[in-house]
Amino acid sequence: MGQGFKLAIQALYFTVIARSLGAQNYGAFVGVVGLVGILLPFATLGSGFLLVKNVARDQFQFRRNFGSALLTTLCSASVLFGVVLLVSKFVLPASIPTRLVMHIAAADLFGTSLSTICAYAFVAFERMKWTAWLNVLLSAARLTAAIIVATIHRSPTASQWGQLYFVSTCFVTLLALLLVFVKLGLPAFGLSRSAAEIREGFYFSVMQSAQTIYNDIDKAMLPRLSTLEATGIYGAAYRIIDVSFTPVAALLAAAYPNFLRLGVDGIVPTLRYAKPLMYRALAYCALVAIGLSVAAGIVPLILGGEYRMSVEALRWLAILPLLKAGHSFLADTLTCAGHQGLRTAVCAAVAAFNVLVNIWVIPSYSWRGAAWSSIASDALLLGLVSISVFVVHRHSQRETGRPKVIVARAEA
Numbered sequence: 001m002g003q004g005f006k007l008a009i010q011a012l013y014f015t016v017i018a019r020s021l022g023a024q025n026y027g028a029f030v031g032v033v034g035l036v037g038i039l040l041p042f043a044t045l046g047s048g049f050l051l052v053k054n055v056a057r058d059q060f061q062f063r064r065n066f067g068s069a070l071l072t073t074l075c076s077a078s079v080l081f082g083v084v085l086l087v088s089k090f091v092l093p094a095s096i097p098t099r100l101v102m103h104i105a106a107a108d109l110f111g112t113s114l115s116t117i118c119a120y121a122f123v124a125f126e127r128m129k130w131t132a133w134l135n136v137l138l139s140a141a142r143l144t145a146a147i148i149v150a151t152i153h154r155s156p157t158a159s160q161w162g163q164l165y166f167v168s169t170c171f172v173t174l175l176a177l178l179l180v181f182v183k184l185g186l187p188a189f190g191l192s193r194s195a196a197e198i199r200e201g202f203y204f205s206v207m208q209s210a211q212t213i214y215n216d217i218d219k220a221m222l223p224r225l226s227t228l229e230a231t232g233i234y235g236a237a238y239r240i241i242d243v244s245f246t247p248v249a250a251l252l253a254a255a256y257p258n259f260l261r262l263g264v265d266g267i268v269p270t271l272r273y274a275k276p277l278m279y280r281a282l283a284y285c286a287l288v289a290i291g292l293s294v295a296a297g298i299v300p301l302i303l304g305g306e307y308r309m310s311v312e313a314l315r316w317l318a319i320l321p322l323l324k325a326g327h328s329f330l331a332d333t334l335t336c337a338g339h340q341g342l343r344t345a346v347c348a349a350v351a352a353f354n355v356l357v358n359i360w361v362i363p364s365y366s367w368r369g370a371a372w373s374s375i376a377s378d379a380l381l382l383g384l385v386s387i388s389v390f391v392v393h394r395h396s397q398r399e400t401g402r403p404k405v406i407v408a409r410a411e412a
Helices: 002-043 047-057 059-091 098-124 128-152 158-183 195-225 228-244 246-263 267-303 310-317 320-336 340-411
Strands: none
Touching (some): 002 059, 002 098, 002 128, 002 158, 002 195, 002 246, 047 059, 047 098, 047 195, 047 246, 059 098, 059 195, 098 158, 128 158, 128 246, 195 228, 228 246, 228 310, 228 320, 228 340, 246 267, 246 320, 267 310, 267 320, 310 340, 320 340
């Protein structure tokens, strides 16, 4: 239900901001968000994942893990803020103002990261109602900010939207921290983590960054290699895909603590748990793909005539939810069964493939090239993750079966 409210609010927020900014300003905003998103997973260094894993298995570890997550996020986000400002000078076109980069980087690296840690805290206790409310609150705050900027300014710029984006995110972050303090307890600050946990958290960050790269690097590359208008057209279509995938993302989040508990016994019970959930998600995504292909023509009526080319882009991208549902469940199976390093390697390989293909196709085919690259990358990821799960599962079955053969021979 919480994800349903979030879905409706995000649709309104996206419609208001896309219409008020126009394709060019919206393209500038999408480009900066895409760049920041690549580094965003390193702001937490996997602390949210470690928080859920440790607390799901032992709730008395909450205060220490929550405190470590907050400190890690603040320190890492501070460094990454400077990195984003430096890299933006070389990656983004000069027409995108530095002020916009600063506002979005601060909002996402600090605000969104801390809010995500708070949401993970409730996931660890399987109190999904509060996780849902935090997600709804963030979307509602940004919708309010979008309405304000559209009301105050007749033709708002990307910088003006960036300011309210920053303010609304900070407001939600403060409320999220207060909610965790009241409902779950105060943090115990400290940075004591074992080498194994640090390595696991880093793998998780690399994996998330790789996911962001093959999802969003095209939006960061389009402003430089094509035009801001093309970025806006493609970004609008991809945003609709993201919104349509929200129910599956909710299912993945709700199932995650169970994945982690089952993962203690290896990949066999984890995969057994994942299969029925994945099949239901695939059925939903098949209906979404058909619906998006049929209803794509209404996009310009909602967002405005500037987005008429988004109809074609949306029809191209309609298959993405199916591909994402398949590899998301299988990838979580690998992670929770203790094979995060393998998952990270696969994601990094697909991210590198996506970047190389985009460098080749975007200058020639603009947003169409970005769409083809996204489909190819998600299909490649599904194939590689499926092979990885198959190999690990076969190896696990052989290891499990070996002692039984020995016992049978001894009895004989």
